[in-house]
Amino acid sequence: MNPVKVLFFATLRHQAGVRSTEIEIPEGITVRQLKERLVERFPGLDWQVMDHCLASVNQEYCADEDIIPPGAEVAFFPPVSGG
Amino acid sequence: MNPVKVLFFATLRHQAGVRSTEIEIPEGITVRQLKERLVERFPGLDWQVMDHCLASVNQEYCADEDIIPPGAEVAFFPPVSGG
């Protein structure tokens, strides 16, 4: 199993109810598969929102199909609105 | 006669040796005619420089042909170099 650190920001943090969590996932699963597991674990997370949010793996923007490397830090968040 | 206040800046101030002077001129004379009188009064003033400098009457850019109104403040200076 592969331990990953998951972070939520903005509306997603609000929906999940936590800023971060540690989760064990099988090696080789994708960002999209992690999203599915997170929606199961955090009932407040809306699938539509998770489906369309931005995601980063080790602080680089990633695609749903990307494989999550061991020990990764994965973050989920809406399109940015800084400035 | 028409009393005017004359100001010099930058290189012209240096050449004239004064920052300002009061001069009585006949009514109806032009900026160019004032320049000629000033070159007579201040030997350090170079005619070539006075001929090509900028001039203002009452703090507005003027032309050599402009008539100087009574009591005017007339300034002579090189092209500006602020910033």
Added chain:
Amino acid sequence: MSFPEIFAITEDELDLNALLAAITLDSTGAAAIFTGMVRGVTVRNHPHETTYLEYEAYQPMAEAKMKQVAEEIRARWPSIEGIAIVQRVGRLYPRTPTVLIACTAAHRDTGVFEAARYGIDRLKEIVPVWKKEVGPQGEEWVEGDYHPRPGE
């Protein structure tokens, strides 16, 4: 030769004087600085009032993406000397400067203005910062509309 760079997420007031001094070299003759402020009153699009904005950031990624914005600026305008990119977070009230992009160069005509403009545009696309708007009508997270490509 290496040029001064500042990338920061901070809860402190933006000090324009100090930031400008920090990116000024002996060869610097010009700086263009952009700052954004909290608008208390917005007229365009959906007119409304704002009591305050609450900013949050994914700090290490945000600072890394600011560095990336600076690299993009240097690739486009090689004459840029210093670059400062700072986003303030926390609860910020109207008239408060929230973000600063400053670029310096020897002269004003080799891209400082364009670089600062590019910097704020890119920050609003790829730097992970969000704001919640709180006003008389309630509160609402503001969402951008840019979707960075993987690796962008």
Added chain:
Amino acid sequence: MSFPEIFAITEDELDLNALLAAITLDSTGAAAIFTGMVRGVTVRNHPHETTYLEYEAYQPMAEAKMKQVAEEIRARWPSIEGIAIVQRVGRLYPRTPTVLIACTAAHRDTGVFEAARYGIDRLKEIVPVWKKEVGPQGEEWVEGDYHPRPGE
């Protein structure tokens, strides 16, 4: 509604924080600020070193021409809210900010950058300020090359 404006020739340090605050309204969301500094080392055109610059101004006319520059800016970019134009004079050493043009607006995409750029370009054409450059090679008055038309 009248918008905040600052036009000044001063011997004091330029305080960007204070100047920005003074031209920020509740409706303001963006500011573009240009500052010029004394270059200690110049590479372009005639490479040389500068020990200091000595600035002088025809103060009342300079402040009146700054106001005219602001009017020209407002005619071109009507969305501009606040405008500050400040020229520092006296003996100024390398890295010191000498001039500031700041423009504010509700949003960043209606001309703040262009207005600030226009402001510094026009200041260097019509605002009566001069500088003498002092360096290892001696001292020399710097001359501009723009000849304003009568009434300009």
